[in-house]
Amino acid sequence: MFTDVADYNRVVMTPESLPYVVDKAIREAYKNNGVSVVVIPNDIGFEEIEDVPFSSAQSTDQKADPQPEATDEEVNHLLEMIKQAKRPVFHVGSGIKDNQDKLQKLSEKLQIPVVITGLAKGKVDDDFAGNMGTSNRAASKAADEVFGSADLVIALGANFPFANLVYRTHDFTFVQIDNDKSKFGRHHYLNYSIWSDSGKFLDKALKLSEQQPESPFYKAAVEDMKDWRAYLDSLMNKNEGEVEYEQVYREINRIAEPDALFAVDVGDNIINSFRFLNMKRGQKMTISALFATMGYGLPGAIAGQFAYPKRQVFNIAGDGAFSMVMQDLLTLNKYNLPVINVITSNQYLSFIKSEQDDLTMNDFGIDLKDAKFKDIAEAMGVHGIEVNKAEDLAAAFDEALATSKAGKPVLIDTNITGKRGIPVEELQLKIEGDHFVEYISDGYQKAHGKRSIEEFFAEYDASELKPFPCYLEKYGVQL
Numbered sequence: 001m002f003t004d005v006a007d008y009n010r011v012v013m014t015p016e017s018l019p020y021v022v023d024k025a026i027r028e029a030y031k032n033n034g035v036s037v038v039v040i041p042n043d044i045g046f047e048e049i050e051d052v053p054f055s056s057a058q059s060t061d062q063k064a065d066p067q068p069e070a071t072d073e074e075v076n077h078l079l080e081m082i083k084q085a086k087r088p089v090f091h092v093g094s095g096i097k098d099n100q101d102k103l104q105k106l107s108e109k110l111q112i113p114v115v116i117t118g119l120a121k122g123k124v125d126d127d128f129a130g131n132m133g134t135s136n137r138a139a140s141k142a143a144d145e146v147f148g149s150a151d152l153v154i155a156l157g158a159n160f161p162f163a164n165l166v167y168r169t170h171d172f173t174f175v176q177i178d179n180d181k182s183k184f185g186r187h188h189y190l191n192y193s194i195w196s197d198s199g200k201f202l203d204k205a206l207k208l209s210e211q212q213p214e215s216p217f218y219k220a221a222v223e224d225m226k227d228w229r230a231y232l233d234s235l236m237n238k239n240e241g242e243v244e245y246e247q248v249y250r251e252i253n254r255i256a257e258p259d260a261l262f263a264v265d266v267g268d269n270i271i272n273s274f275r276f277l278n279m280k281r282g283q284k285m286t287i288s289a290l291f292a293t294m295g296y297g298l299p300g301a302i303a304g305q306f307a308y309p310k311r312q313v314f315n316i317a318g319d320g321a322f323s324m325v326m327q328d329l330l331t332l333n334k335y336n337l338p339v340i341n342v343i344t345s346n347q348y349l350s351f352i353k354s355e356q357d358d359l360t361m362n363d364f365g366i367d368l369k370d371a372k373f374k375d376i377a378e379a380m381g382v383h384g385i386e387v388n389k390a391e392d393l394a395a396a397f398d399e400a401l402a403t404s405k406a407g408k409p410v411l412i413d414t415n416i417t418g419k420r421g422i423p424v425e426e427l428q429l430k431i432e433g434d435h436f437v438e439y440i441s442d443g444y445q446k447a448h449g450k451r452s453i454e455e456f457f458a459e460y461d462a463s464e465l466k467p468f469p470c471y472l473e474k475y476g477v478q479l
Contacts, residue, residue: 005291007034015047019054027056067197068179074194075204078154078175079110081192085152085173086478087217088112091135094119095157095178095198100281102202103156104128109206111215113222115143117160118270119289122279129222135166138271141424142225145468148429149436153188157198161290163187170429177201216478220471231465232275243390243416245269245344249276251397252342257312258282261304265297265317267351269344271421273316295324298341302328305337312340312404319345320368326376332409333381340404341382341411343373346418354420358447377411385412422460427453429468434479438467 002009008028012018018040025036082088090112096103100123107114107130115132116124124131133140135147147153148169155176160166167174167188176184177194184193194201235246249272256262259282264273266288279285286304288296301315322343332339349366356363374384383403387396396412403410426444429436440456457465 002035002037002039005035006037007032008036009039010037011039012041012044015044015049018044018049023054023056067200068195069200070177070194070196070204072204072208074196075201075208078192078194079205079209081152081173081175082110082112082154087150088152088154089146089150090114091117091147091153091155091158091160092120092124093117093156093158093160094123095159096120096123097157097198098123099199099202100124100128102199102206104130106202106205106209109209109211111212111218112154113146113218113225115147117158118274118287120158121274121277121285122281122283125281126278129226130218132221132225133228134274136162137165137423137425138274139424140225140275141228141422141427141465142221142468144424144427145224145429145438146221148427149468149472155188156201159183160187165425216475217472220468220475220477223474224466224468224471227465231462234464235461236276239390241390243387243393243414244419245272245414245416245421246276247390247393248342248344248414248416249273251393252314252316253278254394255340255397255401256283256314260284260312260314261301261308262286262314262316263297263300263304265300265315265321266292266294267318267321267349268354268421269297269316269318269321271351275421294321297321298325298328298339301339301341302331302337305339306335313338315339315341317341317343318350319343319347319371319373320349322373323368323371326373327380329377329380329382329409329411336407337409338404338407339409340400341377341409343411343413344416345370345373345413346416348418350418350420354423357420358423358426358444360447373411373413377413383408383410385410387412387414420460422457422462426456427468431479436469436472436479438469 008025010021012021021038025038029036090107092114103124113130113132114124115135118134118138132143132146135143147166150172152173157178173191174188175192176190177196179197181195184190236250238247258280262285264270264285264287270287286300297315297317301313305313347368347370353363353366374386377384385396385399387393400410400412426441427438428441429438438453440451440453445451453467457463
C-alpha cells in the first residue's frame with residue numbers, strides 16, 4: 001500500500017534482519033530525498049535478538065554527491081536555439097536549489113522570462129521583474145499568458161506533474177536540463193536535453209553567453225506581470241467591510257519573520273499563497289504538491305516546528321481541510337508548539353466548488369457547516385481568535401504574533417466571503433494571421449455564458465487588467 005509514495009518499502013521477514021532493514025531504509029531516504037517505509041509484523045515485536053550496535057553511518061559519508069556538468073558544446077547549442085527563438089521561456093522547478101542569483105542574472109542577460117512551478121515558490125525572488133510566477137490553475141495571469149505564447153520552453157530542474165494542462169496548449173520547442181536522466185521526456189517530447197546540475201549549467205551559460213539587446217517579448221512579459229502585481233496589491237489593501245482572503249494574506253506577510261515556515265493546506269489557499277504570499281529567501285514552504293492531500297497543513301506545521309524549534313511556523317488552511325485534522329491542536333498544546341494557525345472559513349470546499357461551477361452540473365458535496373474554530377481551539381488548550389470584519393484583522397494578527405512569541409500555539413479563524421479569485425487558466429491564446437488573440441475558454445463560456453475578455457475581467461473586479469496581446473502589440477513582438 002506504500003509503493004506509490006515510498007522510495008524504499010520493505011516488510012521485515014525475520015527478527016535478525018530488522019537492524020539491517022532499518023539502517024538500509026535510512027540510507028535510501030537520504031539518497032532519494034524521499035520516504036522509506038519499514039513494515040514490522042506484530043509477532044516480530046515479541047522476539048528477542050542480540051543487542052549489538054548496528055549502523056553503517058560513517059563520517060566519510062558527509063560529502064556532497066558528485067553532480068553532472070554541462071559541456072561547452074551543449075550550452076553553446078542551447079544558446080544558438082535561444083537566438084533562433086522569438087519567445088523563449090524558462091520553466092523553473094525546485095531543482096534550481098539556491099541558484100536564484102545565477103538564474104536571475106541569466107534571465108536578464110538573455111532576456112528570457114521565468115515561469116516557476118509551485119515547488120519553486122521562494123526559489124526565485126518574488127520581486128524579480130522577470131519572475132512571472134506559477135502557471136496552470138494556481139497561477140498568475142502573466143505566467144499562463146507568457147507560457148501560452150512561448151515558442152521555446154527551457155525546463156530547468158522542473159518535474160511538473162500537471163504538465164499536460166500547460167504543455168499541450170500549443171506547439172513549441174522543448175529543452176530539458178536536469179541532473180536526473182530518468183526525468184528526461186517525462187512530460188513532453190524532447191527536442192534537446194542537457195544532463196547537468198542546475199548551478200553548473202547556469203555558471204557555464206553565464207560564462208559562454210553574451211548580453212542580449214532588449215527583447216520586445218521580455219519587456220511585454222515584465223509589464224504584464226507588473227500590472228498583475230499591482231492588481232493583487234489593490235485587492236490586499238482593502239481595509240473595510242467583510243473579510244476577504246487577500247487581506248488575510250496581507251496580514252500574514254506583515255507579521256511573517258524573514259525565516260518563517262509556511263505549511264499550506266490543499267484547496268484555494270494553494271492558489272492564494274502562490275499569488276499573495278510574498279516569500280523571502282530565508283523562508284520555506286511545504287505543500288502536498290503531487291497527491292493534493294487535504295489536511296496537510298497542520299501536520300506539516302507540526303513537523304516544521306519540531307524540525308526548526310526557533311523559527312516562526314504558519315499553518316494556512318481552509319475550513320474544509322482543517323476540519324479533517326483539527327484534533328491535532330491537542331498536539332500543539334501538549335508539546336507547546338507555538339504554531340500560528342490561520343483558518344480561512346467560508347463554509348465551502350471552494351476549490352472543488354469552482355471546478356463544479358465551470359461544468360454544466362449542479363453543486364454536489366461542497367457545502368460545509370459553520371464551525372466555531374475559535375471555541376474548538378480554546379477547548380483544546382490553544383488560544384483562539386475570531387475575525388469577522390476586515391478592520392479587525394490587524395489587531396487579531398498582532399495578538400496571534402504576541403501569543404506565538406510567548407511560546408504558545410494560536411488559531412485565527414477568519415470568516416471570509418465566498419468570493420472566487422480570477423481563474424486565469426480560462427484565458428486562452430491563439431494566432432490569427434500575424435498576431436495573437438486572447439479569449440475565454442469555450443468550457444467556461446458554456447458553463448457561465450458568452451462573454452468578452454473585458455467582461456470576464458470585470459466579473460472578478462479586475463477591469464484594470466489588459467489582455468496579453470496588448471503588451472505584445474505595444475512592444476512590437478513579431479510572430
